[in-house]
């Protein structure tokens with residue numbers, strides 16, 4: 124198996140993607156790197172972060188362990204790639220799941236449902252969904268709730284899926300709590316000036332996947348891309364600078380953070396599979412508990428109300444939520460003029476049309492149309 128999936132050549136990365144996406148028979152996961160197991164894989168090495176960049180009290184207030192206790196790794200062959208194995212304080216992950224489900228999908232943020240529903244229909248995603256869930260009769264087939272149909276939410280500079288650009292006009296305030304979390308993570312990784320300006324949240328159900336792509340629409344690629352995962356585990360594929368380059372598979376578990384920077388910032392990547400939870404243990408252990416008694420009362424990751432958590436827990440038993448945070452503009456940089464933008468987006472579309480035969484690209488189309496997404500089922 125290993126020989127066929129690491130094969131060099133035209134379609135190495137697609138083969139890897141298809142290998143891990145396959146349902147019947149399910150793939151062998153023995154080549155998937157598991158950073159929660161430390162240095163067991165010879166490609167994995169420990170990496171030093173900058174503990175002095177975030178004070179212990181600032182880290183605690185953001186719901187993070189002190190930076191000196193974070194387990195951070197690099198991967199041979201991928202300079203600039205940093206994997207931080209769950210640095211969250213016990214109990215604080217529930218907060219981020221709740222934010223992604225109850226708070227961030229609210230207006231003025233934009234979500235896939237807005238592509239084919241009116242603002243009044245998508246104005247109360249949480250309330251409408253919880254109401255429908257409460258009225259569900261067990262055993263009876265019921266319509267999906269809006270939460271179950273949610274595939275992506277954008278924050279800050281809202282990514283335009285058609286033109287593959289950000290713009291000054293499509294902007295709303297970036298959430299302060301996620302801004303703080305991102306600043307600390309970026310600073311610890313050696314990027315003290317990072318500004319969280321855009322976010323894409325992806326909502327994966329157990330049969331979803333995210334096609335092969337590269338995140339190049341941000342104007343300043345010297346700034347890292349941060350990725351936070353919660354809920355069910357996923358297989359993440361990290362490829363090369365060219366779409367067909369071979370790749371490396373790794374698990375992302377709840378609470379894991381990935382930083383793509385430097386030469387790894389523009390690498391192709393994909394999520395071919397959400398990994399089924401072990402029988403009898405649908406919730407990942409870090410989501411089983413609320414905050415510790417000694418969590419500071421001014422910690423931004425506040426305890427989630429029991430009723431809210433009941434709804435989140437039910438959803439996250441079969442789902443994964445990923446938040447990517449990006450800095451779009453470099454210091455002093457502005458967006459190109461409309462004329463420049465038109466020329467660039469024409470190029471971008473040509474570039475993507477050439478690849479439209481790829482099944483991954485049909486995902487991108489679905490994603491922007493707001494149908495079953497990026498995050499494809």
Ligand SMILES: O=C(O)CCC(=O)C(=O)O
Nearest residue numbers: 323325338359394445447
């Ligand atoms: O879900 C993930 O881990 C990756 C998400 C991603 O690549 C993106 O949003 O650009």
Ligand SMILES: [Fe+2]
Nearest residue numbers: 336337338392
């Ligand atoms: Fe991405």
